[in-house]
Amino acid sequence: MSLTVVGSIAFDSVSTPFGERERMLGGSAVHFALSASFFTDVHVVGPVGDDFGEEHFELLSSRGVDVADIERVAGGRTFSWRGHYEADLNVAHTDDTQLGVFADFEPKLSEASTRADVLFLGNIQPELQRRVRAQCATARLAALDSMNLWIETTRDSLLAAVGEVDCVMLNDAEVRMLTKEPNLARAARALMEMGPRIVVAKRGEYGAVLFTANGFFALPGLLLEDVRDPTGAGDSFAGGFLGYLDMQGTEHPSEAALRRAVAYGTVLASFNVEEFGTERVVRLTESEIGERYEQLRAMTHFEQPG
Amino acid sequence: MSLTVVGSIAFDSVSTPFGERERMLGGSAVHFALSASFFTDVHVVGPVGDDFGEEHFELLSSRGVDVADIERVAGGRTFSWRGHYEADLNVAHTDDTQLGVFADFEPKLSEASTRADVLFLGNIQPELQRRVRAQCATARLAALDSMNLWIETTRDSLLAAVGEVDCVMLNDAEVRMLTKEPNLARAARALMEMGPRIVVAKRGEYGAVLFTANGFFALPGLLLEDVRDPTGAGDSFAGGFLGYLDMQGTEHPSEAALRRAVAYGTVLASFNVEEFGTERVVRLTESEIGERYEQLRAMTHFEQPG
Numbered sequence: 178m179s180l181t182v183v184g185s186i187a188f189d190s191v192s193t194p195f196g197e198r199e200r201m202l203g204g205s206a207v208h209f210a211l212s213a214s215f216f217t218d219v220h221v222v223g224p225v226g227d228d229f230g231e232e233h234f235e236l237l238s239s240r241g242v243d244v245a246d247i248e249r250v251a252g253g254r255t256f257s258w259r260g261h262y263e264a265d266l267n268v269a270h271t272d273d274t275q276l277g278v279f280a281d282f283e284p285k286l287s288e289a290s291t292r293a294d295v296l297f298l299g300n301i302q303p304e305l306q307r308r309v310r311a312q313c314a315t316a317r318l319a320a321l322d323s324m325n326l327w328i329e330t331t332r333d334s335l336l337a338a339v340g341e342v343d344c345v346m347l348n349d350a351e352v353r354m355l356t357k358e359p360n361l362a363r364a365a366r367a368l369m370e371m372g373p374r375i376v377v378a379k380r381g382e383y384g385a386v387l388f389t390a391n392g393f394f395a396l397p398g399l400l401l402e403d404v405r406d407p408t409g410a411g412d413s414f415a416g417g418f419l420g421y422l423d424m425q426g427t428e429h430p431s432e433a434a435l436r437r438a439v440a441y442g443t444v445l446a447s448f449n450v451e452e453f454g455t456e457r458v459v460r461l462t463e464s465e466i467g468e469r470y471e472q473l474r475a476m477t478h479f480e481q482p483g
Numbered sequence: 484m485s486l487t488v489v490g491s492i493a494f495d496s497v498s499t500p501f502g503e504r505e506r507m508l509g510g511s512a513v514h515f516a517l518s519a520s521f522f523t524d525v526h527v528v529g530p531v532g533d534d535f536g537e538e539h540f541e542l543l544s545s546r547g548v549d550v551a552d553i554e555r556v557a558g559g560r561t562f563s564w565r566g567h568y569e570a571d572l573n574v575a576h577t578d579d580t581q582l583g584v585f586a587d588f589e590p591k592l593s594e595a596s597t598r599a600d601v602l603f604l605g606n607i608q609p610e611l612q613r614r615v616r617a618q619c620a621t622a623r624l625a626a627l628d629s630m631n632l633w634i635e636t637t638r639d640s641l642l643a644a645v646g647e648v649d650c651v652m653l654n655d656a657e658v659r660m661l662t663k664e665p666n667l668a669r670a671a672r673a674l675m676e677m678g679p680r681i682v683v684a685k686r687g688e689y690g691a692v693l694f695t696a697n698g699f700f701a702l703p704g705l706l707l708e709d710v711r712d713p714t715g716a717g718d719s720f721a722g723g724f725l726g727y728l729d730m731q732g733t734e735h736p737s738e739a740a741l742r743r744a745v746a747y748g749t750v751l752a753s754f755n756v757e758e759f760g761t762e763r764v765v766r767l768t769e770s771e772i773g774e775r776y777e778q779l780r781a782m783t784h785f786e787q788p789g
Contacts (some may be wrong), residue, residue, distance in 0.1 A: 265659075265665055359572070360708060361688075362708045382667075383690075395782055397689070397703055400668045400699045402666060437785055437786060467788065471787075476698070476701055479739070482773070
């Protein structure tokens with residue numbers, strides 16, 4: 178079993194009411210890979226510039242992540258993002274985005290990466306996602322994320338990409354926007370009619386909903402007293418979700434396995450937001466993951482009428 | 484066991500993307516009472532005008548609700564509200580509010596109402612809530628709802644009222660606003676430090692969170708394909724929650740009973756929003772409630788790691 182992720186590798190400069198950081202290691206592929214690394218072998222595909230140092234490769238390698246397909250572009254600059262959050266951390270503002278080496282990125286996957294069992298197409302231009310998808314033809318489970326920018330500017334490409342994956346993972350507002358259907362349950366059904374057999378609607382602090390042919394499953398987020406930086410929560414969720422499914426190793430995961438995967442996604446996202454960037458996840462342990470999984474079970478359990 | 488509710492009795496004129504209605508029977512006390520009537524005996528306290536007809540009393544009586552303390556003010560007009568919802572039903576706009584007989588309302592409870600075991604202070608002026616609370620001195624469980632208007636205009640009165648009840652039921656944004664604490668878990672703790680031993684944060688379609696000294700419990704909302712009118716959902720939730728607790732009949736409900744009460748509140752709210760006003764709840768059956776309770780259990784259940 179192994180998992181390939183393509184997505185942004187970035188330097189994030191983030192300000193929240195709880196502090197700020199300059200040029201932290203971030204990006205969708207990084208948050209995803211660190212999270213998934215607790216469950217399976219992960220190959221990261223994406224470009225970086227000269228400013229990407231050995232310490233950044235080392236941070237990923239220390240969690241067992243394969244960095245062979247991280248392409249260092251000579252003379253280039255790593256993708257960077259600057260943003261800030263309001264007192265209500267659900268409200269994010271982008272202050273600056275520098276595409277850098279992503280402007281001319283052309284995915285080239287090694288054989289190890291193309292042979293992955295599970296593929297995650299992080300939030301990048303849909304045509305790039307499709308090219309990576311084509312190179313990983315034998316993946317038994319391919320999933321994609323996207324964002325409002327691509328829904329607005331490259332809608333047709335994104336719909337084509339959706340038709341080529343098994344699983345779509347979007348924010349609930351994006352599910353509604355992409356399908357032009359304000360009701361989430363109907364919108365998820367519309368997405369499944371395009372091909373995917375699994376839709377995960379992420380809801381930020383409110384948790385996530387899983388839609389399959391069998392119906393739906395919903396979990397609230399953990400109720401945390403310390404939330405410092407939500408950046409990367411969605412990708413940490415996806416890493417826990419797909420990492421767990423890859424570890425299970427079946428082509429058609431059972432409904433029970435998909436539900437546990439949503440729970441692991443929720444758990445990994447909850448750790449991600451407790452500190453800035455990757456600070457919390459890089460020192461996370463398997464036993465902490467197991468404890469919080471049990472906490473999530475306990476906080477959502479209720480009994481039959483009595 | 485019996486339950487007294489004080490709150491608005493209203494005519495609601497509502498427009499949503501799915502239709503519109505003129506002067507439907509509504510208001511916090513009405514939605515609450517109909518919902519709670521599936522579990523216990525309910526006494527409604529509140530004023531109406533000459534325009535409140537026998538058919539409106541009859542609608543409440545048909546569900547066994549005691550209307551003896553609904554005061555008909557000669558020459559007065561019943562409270563009325565007009566509003567509309569956007570395609571995203573989470574976004575509501577108030578177009579008109581006519582206080583009518585509520586402008587001079589002075590609560591006068593019959594002995595039957597004052598002897599209730601459980602008391603719900605619906606969303607009205609906090610000083611009125613306090614006067615009703617004082618008349619129901621022996622209630623073993625008193626709860627209140629409120630809204631941003633009272634937080635902004637009568638904050639001190641509202642905080643005094645909070646200190647006099649066992650349970651606070653507010654939207655999550657209102658919990659944050661009232662405590663000036665953006666983190667929900669910390670905000671709920673701050674409310675409990677003012678006296679209440681139970682805090683329920685309602686989250687609209689995202690469900691609800693229960694906070695007690697034992698920790699927290701969270702449930703997502705049902706995922707409904709047909710949502711036509713969210714008006715009264717929070718009061719239907721409160722009616723299911725407190726109605727179930729009154730039926731249980733203990734002074735200090737167990738954590739398990741409180742959790743089941745949240746589930747019943749979620750179930751009743753889910754029926755409320757399926758159609759306009761009280762249309763769905765008035766023809767609801769106990770077996771439908773039981774089926775949806777089981778559906779809610781099924782859609783939130785996940786197993787231990789395996």
